[in-house]
């Protein structure tokens with residue numbers, strides 16, 4: 001048992017929010033044993049950024065960018081600071097984070113507690129000037145204040161403020177703990193948001209890619225409409241998904257009825273289904289980050305085969321500690337090799353292709369899957385390719401994604 005395992009076990013005895021604050025402080029101060037370096041087959045280039053391994057840290061772990069090196073310290077491939085709101089705000093009253101131990105899940109209703117854009121940008125400016133070429137990409141996840149009178153304007157201003165500090169910007173329109181926020185995923189609100197982001201994007205000489213982070217509770221028609229709406233917008237990818245307000249049958253833990261967003265394994269089936277449908281509906285042309293209940297190499301690999309180019313972790317790290325990162329990194333390389341893939345990019349979306357089918361031939365197949373899913377009959381998963389019939393590389397996503 002390493003001292004990181006002992007620390008993880010001790011932290012689990014503290015109240016959840018206290019444990020989280022302590023974990024973040026420790027992470028910034030105490031070096032962790034580094035997992036083995038990722039196999040070269042796991043490396044990818046997306047949006048011009050190099051990812052040595054596809055596994056990253058999900059938003060919410062380091063909301064205020066207190067430890068921008070968190071991903072590197074944990075041996076992950078990328079980080080995502082935030083959600084940060086334009087002005088500081090305290091979030092909801094405590095307690096607002098609950099462990100569902102039996103399910104290895106969490107419910108949180110933090111409500112965007114944030115030090116605010118200026119404090120976070122200031123920290124990241126200092127960090128960037130001290131690390132001229134940080135080893136891992138760092139995304140910044142932006143939100144809006146609970147009392148915002150013009151969220152579209154605030155998102156655009158947030159994007160402009162962090163643009164020079166972020167390798168990508170995640171626009172969070174999916175937290176369940178800010179009333180009305182999820183309305184920005186659809187209809188007129190979405191169109192206004194996209195216009196505001198496009199204007200802010202066009203004003204910059206060099207702008208980082210913008211990703212939208214969506215809720216698992218979006219329905220299939222809503223997802224299809226969103227994908228249509230972002231066609232002409234500068235949206236470079238989707239993060240699927242945030243926490244859910246649903247309470248799947250079978251939860252037994254004492255805190256299962258707490259209000260807030262549920263994360264961890266009970267979220268996994270819906271997060272996977274949304275990701276699979278998004279890949280099919282976009283013909284695999286839009287890079288996707290899969291998140292929600294990933295707690296093993298097998299779960300991460302399933303997300304990659306369903307269409308994720310990258311995956312993120314949060315809740316499983318709370319229960320398993322840093323040891324999980326090495327297990328996933330080694331396991332992913334093993335699973336790729338077992339399926340006969342020479343690189344991770346070849347495995348992205350493999351479920352949508354018949355064995356031996358090229359990614360660019362798969363559009364018709366993907367559309368069939370998408371139609372089936374949108375009509376409620378569920379996405380059909382193609383058979384896994386064998387080592388003798390390897391699905392060739394996924395087409396580089398229309399100029400936005402290329403293979404390492």
Ligand SMILES: Cc1cc2nc3c(=O)[nH]c(=O)nc-3n(C[C@H](O)[C@H](O)[C@H](O)COP(=O)(O)O)c2cc1C
Nearest residue numbers: 058059060083108241242263264292293313314315
């Ligand atoms: C305590 C907690 C706080 C979170 N805060 C944020 C946040 O500020 N912004 C965000 O986009 N997602 C936030 N999330 C959602 C995670 O980034 C992730 O999408 C979700 O937890 C599903 O992944 P998981 O099952 O691996 O935890 C938070 C999740 C948890 C558990």
